[in-house]
Amino acid sequence: MENLKETTKTTESTKSTEITLKFIDMNLSDEVKRAVEAMGFESPSPIQAEAIPHLLEGKDVIGQAQTGTGKTAAFGIPLIERIIKANANSEFDRNSRLPKGIILCPTRELAVQVAGELEKLAKYRKDIFVTAIYGGESIEKQIRNLKRGVQIVVGTPGRTIDHIKRGTLKLEEITNIILDEADEMLNMGFKEDIELILEQITTEHQTVLFSATMPKPILQIARKYQNNPEIVKVISKELTSDNIEQSFLAINPNYKTDVLVRLLAYNGWESMLIFCNTKQRTDEVAETLIQKGYAAEALHGDLAQHQRNLVMNKFRHGRVQILVATDVAARGIDVDNVEAVINYDVPLDPEYYVHRIGRTGRAGNKGVSITFISGRREVYRLNDIERYSKSKITQGTIPTQQEVLAKKQLRFMENLKATINDEKKAEELEGYTALIEMLEIEGITPKQVAAAVLSLQLSNKPTDKLSEADIFDSGDRRRNGRGGRNDRGGRNDRGGRDRGGRNDRGSRNSSRRDDRGGSRDRNDRGDRGSRPSYKDRGNRADMVRLRIDLGATENVRKGDILGAIAGETGMRGDKIGAIRVNEKESFVEVPQSDVDNIIRVMNKSKIKGKKVEFEKA
Ligand code: ADP
Ligand code: MG
Numbered sequence: 001m002e003n004l005k006e007t008t009k010t011t012e013s014t015k016s017t018e019i020t021l022k023f024i025d026m027n028l029s030d031e032v033k034r035a036v037e038a039m040g041f042e043s044p045s046p047i048q049a050e051a052i053p054h055l056l057e058g059k060d061v062i063g064q065a066q067t068g069t070g071k072t073a074a075f076g077i078p079l080i081e082r083i084i085k086a087n088a089n090s091e092f093d094r095n096s097r098l099p100k101g102i103i104l105c106p107t108r109e110l111a112v113q114v115a116g117e118l119e120k121l122a123k124y125r126k127d128i129f130v131t132a133i134y135g136g137e138s139i140e141k142q143i144r145n146l147k148r149g150v151q152i153v154v155g156t157p158g159r160t161i162d163h164i165k166r167g168t169l170k171l172e173e174i175t176n177i178i179l180d181e182a183d184e185m186l187n188m189g190f191k192e193d194i195e196l197i198l199e200q201i202t203t204e205h206q207t208v209l210f211s212a213t214m215p216k217p218i219l220q221i222a223r224k225y226q227n228n229p230e231i232v233k234v235i236s237k238e239l240t241s242d243n244i245e246q247s248f249l250a251i252n253p254n255y256k257t258d259v260l261v262r263l264l265a266y267n268g269w270e271s272m273l274i275f276c277n278t279k280q281r282t283d284e285v286a287e288t289l290i291q292k293g294y295a296a297e298a299l300h301g302d303l304a305q306h307q308r309n310l311v312m313n314k315f316r317h318g319r320v321q322i323l324v325a326t327d328v329a330a331r332g333i334d335v336d337n338v339e340a341v342i343n344y345d346v347p348l349d350p351e352y353y354v355h356r357i358g359r360t361g362r363a364g365n366k367g368v369s370i371t372f373i374s375g376r377r378e379v380y381r382l383n384d385i386e387r388y389s390k391s392k393i394t395q396g397t398i399p400t401q402q403e404v405l406a407k408k409q410l411r412f413m414e415n416l417k418a419t420i421n422d423e424k425k426a427e428e429l430e431g432y433t434a435l436i437e438m439l440e441i442e443g444i445t446p447k448q449v450a451a452a453v454l455s456l457q458l459s460n461k462p463t464d465k466l467s468e469a470d471i472f473d474s475g476d477r478r479r480n481g482r483g484g485r486n487d488r489g490g491r492n493d494r495g496g497r498d499r500g501g502r503n504d505r506g507s508r509n510s511s512r513r514d515d516r517g518g519s520r521d522r523n524d525r526g527d528r529g530s531r532p533s534y535k536d537r538g539n540r541a542d543m544v545r546l547r548i549d550l551g552a553t554e555n556v557r558k559g560d561i562l563g564a565i566a567g568e569t570g571m572r573g574d575k576i577g578a579i580r581v582n583e584k585e586s587f588v589e590v591p592q593s594d595v596d597n598i599i600r601v602m603n604k605s606k607i608k609g610k611k612v613e614f615e616k617a
Helices: 030-038 046-056 071-089 091-095 108-121 139-148 157-166 182-187 191-200 216-225 253-267 279-291 305-316 327-331 350-357 376-389 401-421 423-441 446-457 506-515 517-523 558-569 592-602
Strands: 009-012 061-065 101-104 130-133 152-155 176-179 206-211 230-234 244-250 272-275 296-299 322-325 340-343 367-373 543-548 579-581 586-591 614-616
Touching: 030 071, 030 108, 046 061, 046 071, 046 230, 061 071, 071 091, 071 101, 071 108, 071 152, 071 176, 071 206, 101 108, 101 157, 101 191, 108 130, 108 152, 130 139, 130 157, 139 157, 152 157, 157 191, 176 191, 182 191, 182 206, 182 216, 191 216, 206 216, 253 279, 253 340, 253 367, 253 401, 272 327, 272 350, 279 296, 279 322, 296 305, 322 327, 327 350, 340 350, 350 367, 350 376, 367 376, 376 558, 401 423, 423 446, 543 592, 558 579, 558 586, 558 592, 586 592, 592 614
Parallel strands: 009 230, 061 206, 061 230, 101 152, 101 176, 130 152, 176 206, 244 367, 272 322, 272 340, 296 322, 340 367
Antiparallel strands: 543 586, 543 614, 579 586
């Protein structure tokens, strides 16, 4: 192919916030539909909606979308469908035990994650096996897996080449090759490996390339190895939301509902929306809230239209205060204005975020939006959202038990005063005064009456059993100066899920720091632009320079340092200043207020699998 531009069509997603398509309406096998259903996906994300049809047609595709937008299923679903089709049409394929598809991923962790997601998608197909091959695991074990017969291999480039060279990964029946996080693989220096693999595949095949960014080298690979590719981009459009106070809370994912309950108790919102990414979760959250005595209802696409109308009517009439919705379900609802929107899960697409929070702060009213984030990846997704929505999302604080109680009392007292001053209530109050007078005859003072009434109304019991240490890290408490709180989400969820119920396979935690090379590195490349420039990041005088005893010799890059600090301490990447990597040492500027904590935490951590020492430079 001579010139990519001449031969490609670009599909840029121009649809605004419309989410109409559902998986059940797509041209997919029943087994895949069932699997997607079991995973809780309702509608395809924009990149999925755009890419899947082209891929099903067998076209080569270049897909570009931000992190966390569902690229895995975007290539995974059509890959599985193609194998299903081949098996249905040919006895040879049905009986074959050789792989049909190879997916290349930059890191071992991603390979494991992608294999896990594909396994889930192929769950109802007994004829499709998936295996991951990567360095650091016994090659014999992988050889045994490959020998048993697999249809889909997910591998890191190095180990994939190893297996090809040993003859343990056979390419004679490959019909699909997918480069996932292609930009990241190139960044990590896998270009030659990838080309070597691509060149070894001589069968007729579909070549697919997914990437969050599209730097030149990627397009070069596309030009060389793809055939008339369809370019599918789902990228940011300019959107803003006014009147909405937007914040985020970094929370240990195990305590999201507890934090939610506490926020509700504190704020006393009368109408609000909570968004989750899956219908299962909307049910779970609504159920928990109902148990806590809230008038909540789940709203998702599984409800029949009349059920939805019923829920919506209750909501409009104030009989339901809280709707817990998926994006699809919320699309169809017309609510004028809610006081608050909580993103219980970070939306799959920045566009959804804008759509979600647009339900509040309408018509000159003030609105509040709070987004829960857990784990490092979500920090980056939040950065993407900020950039996309052109808004500032500030870090919020979670009210303490004491604050919740104080606020509740305050609210009650205000209601009390309003009732006393309400002329329409005068007559009713008059009636009650008679009751008080009767008690006075028994020697009870009005003050005693009032106190007893208050005690019946206001409970001093905490709204939840959550200790501050549960939600936050037990370490440094000084950070936000609000007495024992510290919103460092990143560290709390180690060992837990960081991506809302994604596959929880064992090996992920072993080297978390390496696992998101992808997101981190984007931050130190100009083309992403998600980090504010240094100038925006506060006063230089507030920054302190730290020395790190690793450098380019150890293959450490800026992104690794940024990612490790953000991931280990839960600090947002944009609070970290200039990073410089020399041969044998590196330097990073961090806010004065965080220095001690960073040194303490980082000196117990590793970067690129190596122990590090942070010290003041
Ligand atoms: P990316 O590769 O674009 O960074 P992933 O494929 O890892 O994103 O997907 C991010 C998360 O979203 C995963 O937990 C995945 O299971 C989930 N997900 C993907 N598609 C959907 C969907 N259509 N509906 C709900 N969740 C989805
Ligand atoms: Mg991905």
